[in-house]
Amino acid sequence: MLETAYVSGVQAVLRDQVAAVYEKIGVVKNGDRVEVLDHDRRFVKVRTATGVTGWVEQRYLVSQQVYDQIQKLAADNQKDPVQAQGTTRNDTNLHVEPGRETEHLYQIASGEKLSLLKRGTAEKSSAAAPPSHAPTGASKNENEEEKKSAQANSAPAKPAAVTPAPSNPASAKEDWWLVRDSHNRVGWVLARMIDLDVPLDVAQYAEGQRIVAFFVLSEVPDGDKKVPQYLTVLTEPKDGLPFDFNQIRVFTWNVRRHRYETAYRERMEGVLPVTLGQENFDKEGTLPVFTVHVQDDNGNPSERKYKLNTPIVRRVLAPGEQPVRSVARKTESGKTKRKRQR
Numbered sequence: 001m002l003e004t005a006y007v008s009g010v011q012a013v014l015r016d017q018v019a020a021v022y023e024k025i026g027v028v029k030n031g032d033r034v035e036v037l038d039h040d041r042r043f044v045k046v047r048t049a050t051g052v053t054g055w056v057e058q059r060y061l062v063s064q065q066v067y068d069q070i071q072k073l074a075a076d077n078q079k080d081p082v083q084a085q086g087t088t089r090n091d092t093n094l095h096v097e098p099g100r101e102t103e104h105l106y107q108i109a110s111g112e113k114l115s116l117l118k119r120g121t122a123e124k125s126s127a128a129a130p131p132s133h134a135p136t137g138a139s140k141n142e143n144e145e146e147k148k149s150a151q152a153n154s155a156p157a158k159p160a161a162v163t164p165a166p167s168n169p170a171s172a173k174e175d176w177w178l179v180r181d182s183h184n185r186v187g188w189v190l191a192r193m194i195d196l197d198v199p200l201d202v203a204q205y206a207e208g209q210r211i212v213a214f215f216v217l218s219e220v221p222d223g224d225k226k227v228p229q230y231l232t233v234l235t236e237p238k239d240g241l242p243f244d245f246n247q248i249r250v251f252t253w254n255v256r257r258h259r260y261e262t263a264y265r266e267r268m269e270g271v272l273p274v275t276l277g278q279e280n281f282d283k284e285g286t287l288p289v290f291t292v293h294v295q296d297d298n299g300n301p302s303e304r305k306y307k308l309n310t311p312i313v314r315r316v317l318a319p320g321e322q323p324v325r326s327v328a329r330k331t332e333s334g335k336t337k338r339k340r341q342r
Contacts, residue, residue, distance in 0.1 A: 003036035005046065005061040008105050014054030018043045026052045030107050034061070066103045069096040074186040077178065081273045082115040083213040083233075086179075086194040094187030098122035098176035106185050114194060117186070118178040119212065119244045119272055123171045173240030191239070201260055202230050202251050209234040212245050215276055217288045217308050220253050227253040229310065230260075231290055233274055243269040243295055252311040264306075264313035270294045271301055279316075284309050289316060 007028045014026035018040050028034060028048060034056075038045035043055045073096065088111060093104035099122040108114070175191035198211050213233040219226040229252045233245045250264040275291045288308045293301040305316040317323060 004064045004067075005034055005036050005044070006064075006067050006105055007032040007034065007056075007060055008062045008066075008107075009060040010107060012056050012060035014046070014048075014052060014056055016054060018055050022055075025054045028056060028060075031105065033067075062103055062105055066096060066105055069103070070094070070105050070185065070187055073178070074180075074184065077117055077180070077186050080117045080178075081275050082117065082180075083272050083274065084116045084211075085197045086114045086116055086177075087197060088112045088114065088189070089193050089195055092189055092193045094179075094181070094185060094189060095176075096187060098188045100125045100190070102188070104187070106181075106187065108181055108189070112181055113197075114177075114179040114181055114189070116177050116179055116194070116196070116213070117273075119191070120176045120178065120188060121173045121240050122176055124174050175239040198232075199228075199230070202232055205249075205251070205260075205262070206232075206234065208237065209247065210237045213272060213274055215274065215290065217250065217276065217290065218310065220255060220310060222253065222255050222258065229253055229308070231274070231276075233270075233272075233292075242299070244272045245270050248292060250308065250313050252308075254311075261311065263308075263311045268292070268294045268304075279307065281307065281309075 007030055009030060011027050011029045013024050014028060015022040016025050017023075026048065028046075032048065034046035034048055036044055036046055037053065039058075040055070042058050044058050044061060045053065045055050046061075047053045088108055090110045092108050094106040094108055095102045095104045098120040102122075176188045177191050177194060178186065179189050179194070180186050196211060196214070198214055202214070203211065211232050211234050215231045216228040217231050218229050220229060221227075230250070232249045232251065234247045234249065235241060235243070235245045246269050247265065247267050248270075249262055251260045252263040253259075254261050271293050273293075277289050277291075278286050279289050280286045284307075289305055290308075291303050291305045294304055295301050303318075305318070306313055307316050315323065
């Protein structure tokens with residue numbers, strides 16, 4: 001039985017022979033399946049789905065195992081609740097697990113719409129670590145984005161005495177997202193390569209925090225339109241934290257004043273996913289509910305459920321559960337908040 005491989009580069013040239021002088025007999029593109037016929041040093045002889053046979057550089061191919069891992073990710077996470085929608089900043093790779101040096105197969109174009117499913121972290125790869133196969137344009141984009149971020153967050157350097165680096169420096173970590181693209185392919189993408197499509201109406205009240213997820217809880221009529229009411233999930237603006245978020249906020253729409261107001265805020269260390277639903281509460285009727293997973297001191301998650309009876313958000317206690325004192329604030333508008341901050 002012939003070995004199977006897949007093209008991980010944007011495209012690769014098929015040549016008629018392994019030599020300095022050769023004829024170009026075809027091109028294979030990202031995701032194409034090929035049959036492996038022979039090996040010669042760093043080249044592989046392959047046959048395409050259309051029957052074209054030629055030699056291609058080994059570094060542009062990944063194994064059947066990598067393809068199977070991508071397929072398994074899609075199958076295992078097909079029912080995962082979407083936590084946010086985002087758009088890619090540049091061409092980027094879809095990895096089988098978090099980490100820049102991990103295997104990847106598919107490439108996602110700049111401006112692609114993605115569904116964000118889970119957050120993960122990985123240690124930043126060493127600059128000296130060689131890639132497992134050819135660096136692609138998407139891989140270069142990941143590294144360029146890292147350089148831009150480092151430059152943006154660093155102050156101008158001042159002359160200083162050179163000090164030796166610590167023998168065991170703490171490994172820095174960076175965030176990754178498990179995403180689903182428009183072709184239902186699932187894989188890990190470097191988080192800083194994605195811009196979340198957070199509505200500006202609520203994004204402007206992030207107060208310097210990073211919004212990691214957002215949801216429409218309900219819609220309220222205001223004149224001839226319906227206005228969404230949002231749950232936002234936030235964290236500190238840095239990577240590698242041991243939790244996915246440490247704050248939730250609910251924004252409701254004030255119909256009389258035609259503006260968003262913060263109906264609820266609570267601080268907690270939690271992990272995704274956040275789930276939404278509808279429940280009947282007798283006299284209150286059917287209300288939107290949401291459930292978050294909060295970590296205890298040992299990192300063990302437990303569920304907390306909330307209901308929204310506009311503009312009031314309250315905990316929904318499970319049978320036998322005792323209320324826990326939380327850090328929450330009363331309703332306030334963004335306009336009032338800005339005046340107070342001045």
